[in-house]
Amino acid sequence: MKERVHVNDLTTLFICPSTEWRTLERKAIADCLYLRDSGGNPILFCVKGSYVDREADKKDLPRIYYTGQKLDRLFDLRYIRDMSKILKENRFDIVHCYNLDFIWGLCFVLLSNPKVPLLLTFNHFLNYTQKSLWQRWLFRRVDLIITFSQTTKEIAQETLPVSLRKVKIAGGGIDILPRPERVEKLVKRLGTIVCGAEDYERVKVVIYALHALIPSTVDLGIRVEFSLFMEDEQEEIKKALEELIVTLEMNEVVSFKPLLSEYSPFKEVDVFVSTSFEEPFNDYEIMALLSHVPVIFPRTASRQSILLKYKWVGESYYFEDARELKSKLLKLLINEQVYLNELQESHEQIKDLHGIEAYAQRVSGFYERLYAKRLRYLRHKANLN
Structure with a gap:
């Protein structure tokens, strides 16, 4: 009998050490809020003093800070050390990253930790494919790529070293607030x-x-x-x-x-x-x-x-x-x-x-299925041994 996993039982590490304030950064904050409001336990990894940090502070979201000043997007040894130290605590059920630049070091760290599912929210224009030998080797650790639309899904499938079945559309996750009635005016x-x-x-x-x-x-x-x-x-x-x-x-x-x-x-x-x-x-x-x-x-x-x-x-x-x-x-x-x-x-x-309801349902389903799948894999591996 399969054990039912609920998103509100999960502790999720959200990775967003960006100093910008664009769609991906806003989505990281929104996903943290949704998980917290659902009864889950979100923890945000970010740069102290960044836009992301300031918004998280307004929302009273728990945070872990990058120990440097500004993250090097190509290769940052301090970032890898931070991730290794944080993930050794074994308190996270899901890791969700919000920028392609930050995924490579994360993949490297998680290669030795098969228990935790790794998700990437993708929203990038790429001028060349990311399919070198070392990129293929690292990217096999990514369990799922979440995109906002059909176009971003196609960009991910064409440029990233990932199988087509690992790329899913979740939508924008936009809440709808009532707008005052329009009045015709000059x-x-x-x-x-x-x-x-x-x-x-x-x-x-x-x-x-x-x-x-x-x-x-x-x-x-x-x-x-x-x-x-x-x-x-x-x-x-x-x-x-x-x-x-x-x-x-x-x-x-x-x-x-x-x-x-x-x-x-x-x-x-x-x-x-x-x-x-x-x-x-x-x-x-x-x-x-x-x-x-x-x-x-x-x-x-x-x-x-x-x-x-x-x-x-x-x-x-x-x-x-x-x-x-x-x-x-x-x-x-x-x-x-x-x-x-x-x-x-x-x-x-x-x-x-x-809409937010459709997005929340899709992402919750991704979390629950991936966590249960990793859990079954480890149990099966333990039984073989």
Whole structure:
């Protein structure tokens, strides 16, 4: 008789020693919260003082810190030592990693520990395959790769040394919060979220596009406001953007707003402009769609697949092309009701794939099955001996 394993009985080590604040980092925090709320025991490994650490502190999540200052993504002996020391305690039932750069040292450490399942959440653009002899040797220790969409699943299958059956789609795991009722008005609120200093050039393109858009909206009798949502700590990039806004004389159009929560921008804006070109999947974009907010997507294969399936939920633009972005914004503002109708019709389909309930059910199933499988393997091996 098989012993039933429940996710709330598991102690899980979440590995996210990143200094960035992107979809993978936000997902690590969200998964920790879900497991804790389900009765499980999550522990987060991160860099002290990082975005991840600060968010985990707000949520009162237990943490173990990397003993260095900044992790070397290619090879970090201190990281391997930290992992060896932590995993020797034998108190973790699952290890879940949130970045491909951090998986290799983890695989090396866990080769000598067959009891613990290892999962990787994957959300990367890779320019070359990761299939050298040593990568194949290490990657055989990975039990499962979790992806957010069909496109990211295909990227993983094409570039990583893993069998097709080990790559699964879990969806985005986006919670849905009620949005205030839309009221028809002449002021259209556009917005974007600034996640770090590397966003400066991309946000600058959006501001130039907005500057070119204003005369056209005046002719149509539409007033446009643009909000930049950002963390309080981002003073350097805020100062640089303020200088650009003053130079373009857009003080009355562009404003800075605090990012109070992941969902707060989508309660305010009528159109969300995404600048996340470096990720195949971006959680903010799906939050916007599920909040009935049309999205201007970066043009990538994964975003084009969304627009192919749900044609009028938004538009896409090419990086650094302010003229195209301006024309797409104008098209969306003129035909806003068409996009809102499509978002209403597509809501349940998007929710079924990317909603929090569906995601939680899938990931819980992965944890339980993999842990039970490893347990059966060890028992069978013990019986043979």
